[in-house]
Amino acid sequence: MLSLRRRLVLVHLAVVLAIVAAAALVGWWELSRSVRGQLDAALLALAETEVGMLADATGGAIHVHEAPAGTAPPSLMRLDRLVQIIDANGNVLARSVNLGVARLPAPQPLLEQLAAGQTVYQTLPHVIEEPLRMVSVPATIGDRALAVQVAGSLDDVNHVLHAAVILFAGMAVSLLAAVGFAGAALTRKIFGAVDDIALKARRIGEANLDQRLPHPGADDEIGHLVDTLNDMLDRLERSFDVQRRFTADASHELRSPLSRLRTEIEVTLRRPRDAAEYIGTLRSCLEEVERMTKLVEELLMLARLDAGQEHTPSETVSLNDLAKETLWRLEPRSREREIKIVLDAGPSVTARIAYGPASLVLTNLLENAVKFSPSGGQVTVRVAADGDSAVLSVDDQGPGIAADDLPFVFDRFYRGAGARAGVVEGVGLGLALSQAIAHAYGGRIEAANRQGKGALFKVLFPLAA
Template sequence: MRKSLRFELASRYAAAVALGILLVAAIGYLVLREALDRQINASLLSVASIQASSVTDDPSGEMRFHEWDVTAEEAVSLGDFNRYAQIWSESGESLLRSQYLTIDLPVDSVALIQAASGEFAWSEGRLGDQHVRSVFYPLGRLGESHERHIIQVAAPLSARDRTMRSAGFFLSGIVLLVSVGSFLGSWWLAGKTVRPVNEIIAQAEGITGDRQGARISAYAETREFASLVQVLNTMLSRIDDAFEGQKRFTADASHELRSPLTALRGELELALRRDRSPEEYRRVIHSSLEESVRLSELTDDLLTLARSDSGVMKLRLEAVDVGERIRFAVGRLETRISEKQLEMSVDLQPAATGVFDAKLIDQMIWNLLDNAVKFSRPGGRIEVGATVSDQRLLLNVADSGPGIPEDQIDRTFDRFSRTDDAHSAEGTGLGLSIVRAVAEVHGGEVRASNRPTGGLLLRVTLPLQPDS
C-alpha cells in the first residue's frame, strides 16, 4: 500500500503538537500538585508546631494534645479539615495519639529515623480507607528514658486527590481536543500544500503522444516549485528530442535499407525478363553482390548503434596494434585511393598499441579512412597519424575535402547527418556515428574541426587500458 504524503504530513504535525501540549499538560499537572502539597505541608507544620508546644508546655508534665473534645464519629464528619496527631518514641513505640484515633497512623520507619535525627520528614500512606500525608516533627528529649520523641501529624488527601483527578481529566480532554484539532487543521493545510504537486501531475499526465510539444506551466513562477517544473520540462524536452530523433532515425534507416533492396530487386527482375548471355548474368550477379555487401554493412552499422544505445555493447578486450590495423585498412582502400589519385601520408608511432576490442577498432578505423577517401577531392591528400601520449592513444585523420560549415560542425556525428551537398553525394551518414560510439564505449572521445588549409580533421582519443 502506498504511503500518503498528505496523511504523513498531517500525522507528523499532529503528533508534534500533541507531544508539545502533553508536555505542557504534564508540567501543569505537576506544578498544581506541588502547589497543593505545599499548602498541605504548611498546614501540617503549623499544626505540628502548635501540638509540640502544647505537649512540652503542659504544667502537669503529662503529654497531651491541644485538640477539640470530639468523638471518632464526630472527627470523621470534619472530613478534609481533620488533622490527626500521634507521638512516637525514638524506638518506634506509640506514646500518645489523638483521642478520636482508633488505630495508629501509618508510620514510615525511614521518616521516623530522619525525624529522630532532628530533621522534618514527610510520607504518605493509608489510614484505614483514607489516603493521608504526614509530617514527622522532632520533639525534645522527654520522659524518664530521656529519649527523643517525634510527633506525627497527618491530614487526609481526599481533597487533593479529587482536585488532581479533575485536573487530569480536564488536561487529558484538552490534549485530545488539541490533537484532533491539530490533525484536522494540518490535514487541511497539507492538502493545500500538495495541491500544486497534484496540478503539476495532472498537467504532466495530459502530455500524450499527440501533445508532445506541451509543457508544464502550473506554479512555474512559484519559487518553491519553479525548479521542479523546470526539471520536468527539461526532461520532457529531452524525451521529445529523443523521440523525434528516433523517428528520424527509423525513417532514415528505412530509406537507406530500401535503396539497396530496390536496386537488388530491380537488377534481378530485369535479368529474369528474358534469356541473357553468361556475361550479362555475371554482371547482374556482380551488381547484386555489391548491393548485398552494402546492405550487410548498413545492417552491421545499425546493429552496432543499437547495441551502443541499449548499453549492451560488450568489449572483448585484447592487445591491438593500431598501426597494423591502419595499414590493413589502407590496403583495402588502395583501389579507391588510386582511382581518385589521392596521396596517402601515414605516420604511425611504433608503440601505438593498446588494449581494445579489435573488431570495433577495425570498424572505427575503416569508417574514419572510408570517410576521408570518400570526401577528399581527386588528387588530394589524406594524412593519418597515430601516437601515444600520457597513456592515451591519439588517432588523427585529415582529408582534403570541402570540410563542414562551422554552424553545422556540431552535427558531424549525428546519425544520417549530411551537412552539405558534397556529403550528400554518397554514404549512409552512419560512419562517424559509429566512430563516436566505438570511442565512447572505450572511454574515449572524438572531435571534428576544419583545417586551415581545407578539409576535415578528425581526432580520436582513447585510453590505452579501458575501465571495462
C-alpha cells in the same frame, strides 16, 4: 490499502498524539510534584513550629499548642491539620482536638527511622475516611526523645490533579482536532496539486509530446516537480523525434537500393541478353546487396549499442599496432584513388578498449578521409598521449567541414553538403556509429577543421595504466 494521503494524515496525527501525550504526562507529573511538595512543606513547617514550642515549654506538660476557640485570630497553617506527639515507643502523649479519639499510625519501622534522627514522609490512604499525607519529625525535649506527627488531607491535592487530567485531556483533544483538520486540509491541497499534475501528465501522449505541464508559479517542491517533468518531456520529445527521423531515414536508405536493384533486374529481363550483360547486371546487383548488407549491419550495431548489448570486454590495446594494421588493410583502396596515408607515431601508446570496435572506428574515419581527399592528396594518422587520454587523430587535405554542418556530423543519417550533392557515396551512419562506439568505451570523437585546408578528427580513448 490506504492511500498515501490518508497514511500521511494518520502518521501526522500519531506523531502529534505522541508529542501531546508526552507533554501532558510531563506537565501532570510536574504539577503533581509541585502540589505535593507544597503540602509537604506546609506539614513540615507546622511540625517544626510545634517542635519549637515544645522546646520553649521545658518542664511543662506535653500538649499540642492550640489556642482555645475564640481566643486567637484564624490560623490557616493549622486548618485541617492533624497533630500528634508520641514518645520513642510510639505512645501518644498528646493530640490535636480535631483528631478526636483516633490516632496517627506509628509502626516500628517509623520509630526506628525517627530514632535515627530522620524526618519521614508517608502517604496514608486508609487511616480515616480521607487519604492523608503525614510528616514525622524527631524532637528531643530535655532527656526525652519525642516525635511530632502532622497529617493533612490529600483530597484537595487529588481534586487538583483530577481537574488537571480533565484539562489536559480536553486540551489534547482540541489540539488533535485542530491539527488533524489543518493537516487534512494541507495534505488535500498538496495532493490535489499533485493529482492535477498527474491528470494533465496522463493526457500527454506520443501524439502531443509538444505539450507541457502548466507551472504553478511558485518556487517550491511542486514547482520543482513540474520543472523536472517538463524537462523529461523535452527529452522524450527529442528522443521520439530522433526515432522518427531515424526510422524515416532508414526506410529511405533501404528503399533506394531496393528500387535500384528491382529496376536493374526488370530492365535486364525485358529482352534476351548475352552472358556478358547478365554477368554485368549480376555484379551490379551484388554491389547493391553489399551496400544494403553494410547498412543493415550498421543499423543493427547502433541498435545494440543503444540497448547496451554491444560491448566487447576492454583490453589493453596498442594504438600504434592498431593504426599500422588498419592502414595496411586500407592501402589498396587509397592506392586506387592515389591517396597517400601516412602514420606519424611516436612512443607506444596503449588504451583500455576492445580491439575490434576500435579498429572499426579508425577504419570509418580513414574511409571518410580517403573519400573526401582529392586525388594525389595525403591523409595523416597520428598516435599520442594527452593527459589521461590516448589520442588517435586523422586529418586530410579535403574541403573540410562546412560551419553549418560541423555541429551535426555525428547525427545519424546526416550527410554534409558535398554528400547530399552526390559528390561522394554514403548514407551518413559511419560517424554516428563511430561516436557511439567511442562513448561505449568511455571515449569520444571530436571534429574540427584544420587551419589550412581539410578536416581533423580526434579519437580519445581512456589511457591504459
